[in-house]
Amino acid sequence: MQLLFTLCGLAAVGFVLLITVYLILSGIPAIRKIGLADFLFGKTWAAGRDQYGILPLILTSVYGTAGAIVIGVPVGFFTAVFLAKAAPKKAAAILRPAVSLLAGIPSVVYGLVGMCVLVPMLRSLLDLPAGDSLLAAILVLAVMILPSIISLSETALEAVPKEYEEASLALGATELETYFRVSAPAARSGIAAAVVLGIGRAVGEAMAIMMVAGNVANMPALTRSVRFLTTGISIELNYSQDGSLQRQALFSIGLVLFLFIMLINALLNLVLKREKED
Amino acid sequence: MRRKLYAIAGWTLLYGCAAVTACLLLFLIGYILLRGTGGISWRFLSTAESVIHGTVGILPAIKNTLFVIIVSLTAALPLGVGAAIYLTEYARNKRFVTAIEFASETLAGIPSIIYALVGVIVFCTALKLQKTLLAGSLTLAVMILPTIMRSTQESLKTVPMSYREGALGLGSGKWHMIRTVVLPSSIDGIVTGCILAAGRVTGESAVLMYTAGMSMAMQSFSPDRLAKASGATLTVALYHYAKENADFSTAFSIASILLILTVAVNFSAGFLGKKLGRS
Structure with a gap:
């Protein structure tokens, strides 16, 4: 029996190895043919002309994620402080399930609402020829990472020992000063973990932004149609021929994306480890 | 001031x-x-799309979604629960535990588009399953494994040590003790894990779009055709209607159904967790 359970446990390890090995094996051939520098730093992605440079995709993913973090983290952080410290019981009882509902909504639904509400709105507000843009993708991503940031920060804030806050209050600090100058710094590694998790979510999201970002492999600009690393794969995966250089290049994008994600995971583990030590 | x-x-x-x-x-x-x-009516829920009558129906998508949930859970449940049992009941080797927990966290952090790629490479091509619901379900089984593992493990940890000691003291073997004492008292975590996993499968779209196909036609699930069925689940159908047909009213009808399902999943996971935890 023990052997059987050990095998079950090792299955997870096996899957990770399998995924890693297959991604590397299928990602390498195209990089070899195109050349690592031309692949990573080439500015043009045009499958028709056999040009596969993914610099615009990488930069779009970086800018898009940064934008989502800049908008999503403050809103998420303040909501978490509200939930953990300041909220009246009734308000918290309503808001908490609402946040977990936000987390559960499928990404295509976010994409659909973005497509029908956000995109037309941006087009008329900013007077653009088309609203499908990096800005639309950033806004959708910001909403999508909100629940993970809120719930992780809230957990961290709630774990702050009551004595810290009581001491601060007894010394004459107001409640608000206590939240921001005592509780939040004490929970900083948990909040950092929340931000890193949010980054991971934003980097990995594909379907929702495929519906609002326009999907042209331009260099990123807020009002331009752009293609992310994720959507770079998804937009062509169904149309590329098995064994063609185009399909192999898509696997190479997958490998690059996988490396990004592993880097973020390593960062997350580092932050969480520091939290345990605190 | x-x-x-x-x-x-x-x-x-x-x-x-x-x-x-x-x-x-x-x-x-x-x-x-x-x-x-x-746009939701009985006909919408109970028929397939018909070009001749000009009507839209999502019964095939509902059936496909159910099929994917059942197959992926069947594949992932024994593995996930087994792994959790190993981690909490058997594991002595600290390195093994660290490796397995690290692997599970890694699996949980991999984005679905990467799973889609791996599904295409491994299940559709290398294992020759083609673009079928079966290939999609197996890919998703890997994706939901950490969800089931974690939730089972959490609830195994809450089973008091004294239960185990009592059973072992009465002369029960280890496996007998796990089967009759530990597992029944942690059934809440396992059920919650399954519900969360089913929710995740229902909401997933990227993986299924590339491994399970996008057909809106009715599939046959008779035993001999089972491995060949290929089609869209609810989320993929939503994408198909919104992005390729620009039929937004159908897309929003599917979105409403998905929203209601999400509420149901959240509510029942929370409710079951509380209720079973008390009894």
Whole structure:
């Protein structure tokens, strides 16, 4: 029996190895043919002309994620402080399930609402020829990472020992000063973990932004149609021929994306480890 | 004076941001239901799309979704529960535990588009399953493994040591003790894990779009055709209608159904967790 359970446990390890090995094996051939520098730093992605440079995709993913973090983290952080410290019981009882509902909504639904509400709105507000843009993708991503940031920060804030806050209050600090100058710094590694998790979510999201970002492999600009690393794969995966250089290049994008994600995971583990030590 | 300004700004930010979050959800729910519920009828739910009659129906998508949930859970449940049992009951080797937990966290952090790629490479091509619901379900089984593992493990940890000692003291073997004492008292975590996993499968779209196909036609699930069935689940159907047909009323109707399913999953996971945890 023990052997059987050990095998079950090792299955997870096996899957990770399998995924890693297959991604590397299928990602390498195209990089070899195109050349690592031309692949990573080439500015043009045009499958028709056999040009596969993914610099615009990488930069779009970086800018898009940064934008989502800049908008999503403050809103998420303040909501978490509200939930953990300041909220009246009734308000918290309503808001908490609402946040977990936000987390559960499928990404295509976010994409659909973005497509029908956000995109037309941006087009008329900013007077653009088309609203499908990096800005639309950033806004959708910001909403999508909100629940993970809120719930992780809230957990961290709630774990702050009551004595810290009581001491601060007894010394004459107001409640608000206590939240921001005592509780939040004490929970900083948990909040950092929340931000890193949010980054991971934003980097990995594909379907929702495929519906609002326009999907042209331009260099990123807020009002331009752009293609992310994720959507770079998804937009062509169904149309590329098995064994063609185009399909192999898509696997190479997958490998690059996988490396990004592993880097973020390593960062997350580092932050969480520091939290345990605190 | 400065202190007063600080207070005003701080409270405004706290309440403002909480209000933004709440309004976002209210807007999403309201907007989706407003545009979507009108298109939901019995015919919409119980027929397939018909070009001849010009009617839209999503029965095939519902059936495909159920099929994917059942197959992926069947594949992932024994593995996930087994792994959790190993970690909490058997594991002595610390390195093994660290490796398995690290692997499970890694699996949980991999984005679905990477799973889609791996599904295409491994299940569709290398294992020659082609683009079928079966290939999609197996890919998703790997994806939901950490969800089931974690939730089972959490609830195995809450089973008091004294239960185990009691069983072992009465002369029970280890496996007998696990089967009759530990597992029944942690059934809540396993069920919650399954519900969360089913929710994740229902909401997943990227993986299925590339491994399971996008057909909206009725599939046959008879035993000999089972491995060949290929088609769209609810989320993929939503994408198909919105992005390729620009039929937004159908897309919003599907979105309403998905929204209701999400509420049901959240509610029942929370409810079951509480109820079973008490008894």
